[in-house]
Amino acid sequence: DWTPDSFVEETVAKLQAQIGNDKVVLGLSGGVDSSVAAMLLHKAIGENLYCIFVNNGLLRKNEYTDVLEQYKGMGLNVKGVDASARFLDALAGISDPELKRKAIGRVFIEVFDDEAHQIQDVKWLAQGTIYPDIIESVSATGGPSVTIKSHHNVGGLPDFMKLKIAEPLKALFKDEVRRVGASMGMDKALLGRHPFPGPGLAIRILGDITPEKVRLLQEVDAVFINGLKNAGLYDKVWQAGAILLPVNSVGVMGDERTYEKCVALRAVESTDGMTADWVNLPYEFLQKTSNDIINKVKGVNRVVYDISSKPPATIEWE
Numbered sequence: 001d002w003t004p005d006s007f008v009e010e011t012v013a014k015l016q017a018q019i020g021n022d023k024v025v026l027g028l029s030g031g032v033d034s035s036v037a038a039m040l041l042h043k044a045i046g047e048n049l050y051c052i053f054v055n056n057g058l059l060r061k062n063e064y065t066d067v068l069e070q071y072k073g074m075g076l077n078v079k080g081v082d083a084s085a086r087f088l089d090a091l092a093g094i095s096d097p098e099l100k101r102k103a104i105g106r107v108f109i110e111v112f113d114d115e116a117h118q119i120q121d122v123k124w125l126a127q128g129t130i131y132p133d134i135i136e137s138v139s140a141t142g143g144p145s146v147t148i149k150s151h152h153n154v155g156g157l158p159d160f161m162k163l164k165i166a167e168p169l170k171a172l173f174k175d176e177v178r179r180v181g182a183s184m185g186m187d188k189a190l191l192g193r194h195p196f197p198g199p200g201l202a203i204r205i206l207g208d209i210t211p212e213k214v215r216l217l218q219e220v221d222a223v224f225i226n227g228l229k230n231a232g233l234y235d236k237v238w239q240a241g242a243i244l245l246p247v248n249s250v251g252v253m254g255d256e257r258t259y260e261k262c263v264a265l266r267a268v269e270s271t272d273g274m275t276a277d278w279v280n281l282p283y284e285f286l287q288k289t290s291n292d293i294i295n296k297v298k299g300v301n302r303v304v305y306d307i308s309s310k311p312p313a314t315i316e317w318e
């Protein structure tokens with residue numbers, strides 16, 4: 001019978017036999033899959049696992065510093081690489097969603113390849129690929145577990161893609177990955193994190209991306225997500241986030257007329273992201289969240305809630 005404990009035991013033994021004293025590089029994304037894969041490898045080979053956590057400048061508010069600290073606290077041999085400026089430069093002036101994904105994927109590969117080259121004699125690339133990633137390619141672009149599969153063949157493969165591949169989670173579903181993480185004593189909040197797309201906030205900022213828009217959306221998103229947590233709703237929702245619309249609308253503040261940004265909130269129930277229903281969040285919660293966003297985030301004067309299911313609407317707006 002499959003149990004998380006026996007999976008951990010067998011997988012650690014298998015990884016040790018496979019990898020021996022070789023060095024392994026792994027890209028952490030802050031998400032459940034790459035984190036659990038890292039813990040398994042850490043158990044198996046300790047300091048020979050070299051983790052890289054890239055800040056693409058499109059993560060949630062404080063996510064880069066908080067998650068990096070958390071990884072260090074877990075004993076992982078992890079290097080944080082803040083490449084925000086490189087990503088934002090590459091995205092400047094781009095509005096098309098697929099071009100955004102391509103730019104992000106390309107810069108990620110460049111940054112990751114540079115970092116992998118700094119690890120002397122690295123032999124393996126480990127990834128948090130899970131079974132649904134293999135059968136579909138929905139969650140596939142932009143993030144560490146991901147870029148390997150898609151696009152980019154300019155000038156041949158980057159060197160890190162020529163490494164031997166270790167994918168200890170590739171037979172598991174998400175709920176099994178969470179149980180494996182729990183059996184290794186990993187933090188419940190980390191294991192319960194909502195999915196977050198590799199291209200991050202870039203595909204939740206409709207139109208072109210500027211550092212100011214990223215900061216604004218980070219603030220809005222933080223109010224929404226913290227609100228869900230405080231109201232005990234976070235774990236009842238499969239995924240949630242805020243979208244910055246390329247729309248200004250008229251408002252009033254005191255006796256001033258305002259002409260400011262509109263944000264959309266999205267929260268969905270799903271099991272695999274392939275289909276999804278919008279969540280019937282309590283009106284009181286939506287009311288408070290809307291007030292909090294408009295009061296706390298300068299530049300936003302209107303909040304709307306997305307009541308579209310997938311299909312036909314996708315979870316992300318881009």
Ligand code: XMP
Pocket residue numbers: 101138139140141142143146195196197198199239273274310313314315316317318
């Ligand atoms: P959609 O928007 O297609 O999203 O309904 C389904 C799930 O996939 C995530 N998503 C992505 N993940 N790179 C990723 O790593 C992407 O380019 C990407 N696009 C969408 C989305 O957040 C949802 O969980």
